[in-house]
Amino acid sequence: MDIARHWRLRRQRYALVGEQCGHCREYIFPPRDICPHCGEEAGPVHAMCGRGEVYSFTVVHEPPTGYETQAPYAVALVKLAEGPLVTAQLTDVDAADIKIGMPVEMVTRRLRTDGAEGVIQYGYKFRPHLAVS
Amino acid sequence: MTNFTGNEKPISPAAPVMRPARGVGIAGYGAYVPRYRLPGKEISRVWTEGNTPPTVAEKSVPGLDEDVITMAVEAARNALDRAGTDPSGIGAVWVGSESHPYAVKPSSSVVAEAIGASPNLLAADWEFACKAGSEAMQAAVGMVGSGMIRYALAIGMDTAQGRPGDALEYTAGAGGGAFLIGPAEDALAVIEASYSYATDTPDFWRRDHAQYPSHAQRFTGEPAYFKHVTRAARTLLAGTGASPADFRYAVFHQPNPKFPQRAAELLGFTREQIQAGLLAPQIGNTYAGSALIGLTAVLDQAAPGDRILVVSFGSGAGSDAFQLTVTEKLLERRPRAPRTADYISRRKEIDYGVYARYRGKLKM
């Protein structure tokens, strides 16, 4: 597990911190050097609101190393309210209840652990909108 | 329990009730309860062929990707949403728990980073069994009240574990609350006075590296819970001159539904006063989260002018007591985040097998 890489990316992973292009005003996630929309220099920093919808998804039954204990789990392409598409796990939901277009919100969860003694990586996942009264 | 009245020793007139130099209160509050529920009858089925009547109807269980850090982050975000405060102005992020994911490496620094409060702040983890969160609140009142910092975030959160088959397994739940403590002029509830009471009492403990806690059976009642809760409450009330009738709500630490009801009775509080904050029957004992999440549920329905008493209890043993009065600001801030009841009604029932998997009770 690459501790240094995760540490560098912690703000985007913990809280969906991306950018809003100062030239074309488009939102960018993950953050980049060059804006993919207009080709100018990207930035400044902008935290996404965390709301979005399921664009597409698949259920993982044969997980890669580090994720074994969580399978089966769903991985989705989530279209953020600001526009960018993000790949992330869905959580707090049964696979049978997931639908394209389902509104979801970002939560910070355990992504993976490096065994029982290694570091715990935290990052964004998405869950169905919490129903509020 | 029968002979104990909580009145054994008179409280001296100079009781050491604490008041900050400058007015302090709660600027924002937030709760978190995970989605899964294990019914008490399911534990009884597995261990006693259904012959043990469950202490609580069901308890909350965290998912595979949850721990004290992730749960604290969500409660903290709710508290910040209600307060409407810029997180970079928070001077302290403190997480009280007895189930921090790391033995060495703070939960608080991860929480602070996730909510955007880093790096100009104090970050620390607090430990004192079930009162680690309220202890952090006391310290927050002190630092904000002295003017050293403007806001401090105090969190009590736990993913409690009970030894399989033990009496505590029926109640050991998961959840908690977060409170952004700030100046009184920005408070949705002003903390008028507080008091802390602690003695060396070995009622419940967990040794280093032990997976499950141990407890001194009946010893947990009178000399531990009841003595500390009633002494803390009576000393605080003696210091502020308030009587139980002056309070609209009271919250006592809830290791089970019976203890807080009995404590209320001993102190002269009614069932109605403790009802709103009594969550143990639905989510179990959330340990360091227990009194704090009870207070979040009270704030979810309190009105300006209502007075609230909160008394925590931590084994080992001690109690923190707070007297609060709700302000007009509660009404506009309350709807900015999910209510505690929203989390409680989000529930998926699981059986003992799934619970054993989720809580790491299976050796692979």
Ligand SMILES: [Zn+2]
């Ligand atoms: Zn651009």
